[in-house]
Amino acid sequence: xxxxxxxxxxxxxxxxxxxxxxxxxxxxxxxxxxxxxxxxxxxxxxxxxxxxxxxxxxxxxxxxxxxxxxxxxxxxxxxxxxxxxxxxxxxxxxxxxxxxxxxxxxxxxxxxxxxxxxxxxxxxxxxxxxxxxxxxxxxxx
Amino acid sequence: xxxxxxxxxxxxxxxxxxxxxxxxxxxxxxxxxxxxxxxxxxxxxxxxxxxxxxxxxxxxxxxxxxxxxxxxxxxxxxxxxxxxxxxxxxxxxxxxxxxxxxxxxxxxxxxxxxxxxxxxxxxxxxxxxxxxxxxxxxxxx
DNA sequence: GTTCATGCAAATCGTTTGCACAATG
DNA sequence: CATTGTGCAAACGATTTGCATGAAC
Numbered sequence: 001x002x003x004x005x006x007x008x009x010x011x012x013x014x015x016x017x018x019x020x021x022x023x024x025x026x027x028x029x030x031x032x033x034x035x036x037x038x039x040x041x042x043x044x045x046x047x048x049x050x051x052x053x054x055x056x057x058x059x060x061x062x063x064x065x066x067x068x069x070x071x072x073x074x075x076x077x078x079x080x081x082x083x084x085x086x087x088x089x090x091x092x093x094x095x096x097x098x099x100x101x102x103x104x105x106x107x108x109x110x111x112x113x114x115x116x117x118x119x120x121x122x123x124x125x126x127x128x129x130x131x132x133x134x135x136x137x138x139x140x141x
Numbered sequence: 142x143x144x145x146x147x148x149x150x151x152x153x154x155x156x157x158x159x160x161x162x163x164x165x166x167x168x169x170x171x172x173x174x175x176x177x178x179x180x181x182x183x184x185x186x187x188x189x190x191x192x193x194x195x196x197x198x199x200x201x202x203x204x205x206x207x208x209x210x211x212x213x214x215x216x217x218x219x220x221x222x223x224x225x226x227x228x229x230x231x232x233x234x235x236x237x238x239x240x241x242x243x244x245x246x247x248x249x250x251x252x253x254x255x256x257x258x259x260x261x262x263x264x265x266x267x268x269x270x271x272x273x274x275x276x277x278x279x280x281x282x
Numbered sequence: 283g284t285t286c287a288t289g290c291a292a293a294t295c296g297t298t299t300g301c302a303c304a305a306t307g
Numbered sequence: 308c309a310t311t312g313t314g315c316a317a318a319c320g321a322t323t324t325g326c327a328t329g330a331a332c
Contacts (some may be wrong), residue, residue, distance in 0.1 A: 151286080151287095190291090
């Protein structure tokens with residue numbers, strides 16, 4: 001996961017600064033391609049490789065986030081009913097949760113926005129039993 | 142999106158049936174590679190291409206689901222505070238929502254499972270204003 | 283016998299990386 | 308001058324697709 005794009009100290013980069021500025025001034029949650037399309041207007045010789053490199057540095061610095069599940073692979077689910085998932089941050093295991101789907105969340109967003117919401121997904125992140133061996137033991141009766 | 146893997150009527154396929162059965166009997170939300178690894182024990186000449194083809198047919202039939210955001214691209218966000226997202230199912234626009242992050246959801250899962258939950262993500266799906274031109278108009282004052 | 287399912291290999295697509303050179307400290 | 312940033316092109320890994328063959332209707 002940690003590819004150490006820049007293992008020492010960073011140097012100022014006009015391109016990286018501009019990427020961060022672009023991302024901070026847009027609300028559209030763009031793709032790397034969108035960032036490139038904007039950037040190339042100002043830096044005609046820009047390469048996609050550099051956009052990705054700088055995006056990864058910004059991610060590592062915690063200045064931006066990726067909207068994803070943290071998995072490179074598609075994960076499949078034969079349980080087609082509405083339910084939530086727990087994702088272990090250590091072993092990447094995904095587990096179905098038993099807590100009931102809450103339609104009132106959809107209604108809340110519906111009432112406060114102009115969106116027509118019809119469903120939602122929730123993923124909880126943390127550590128599963130195996131990956132937190134010394135915690136939450138007292139929960140067992 | 143719709144690639145019409147099978148635009149006419151489906152024919153029974155032992156392999157597809159077995160994939161569905163495998164997915165229904167596991168709770169691990171596996172990857173296509175895992176499915177292939179199991180399947181190849183029973184079908185020694187199996188190809189990955191066929192696994193993907195059948196997975197896509199099952200997805201189209203609604204018999205299984207993919208655990209993702211519905212986007213092939215990574216989407217970036219410079220708002221690093223905890224917040225929820227709305228995803229338009231028509232135009233794929235992603236919008237930050239203003240409803241506050243609810244830590245009690247984490248506590249609820251913590252109280253009812255052996256997982257050590259520390260955060261969660263919620264995505265709401267539906268249609269944005271532009272994609273539902275004739276609905277929810279009365280919300281405007 | 284027309285259409286679908288399959289194996290195989292090649293293609294595709296988003297992303298990453300190796301290399302040579304320019305720029306910074 | 309040692310190290311970082313960059314452009315370029317090649318590599319990568321997950322997924323898709325074209326083609327020839329075999330099976331189902």
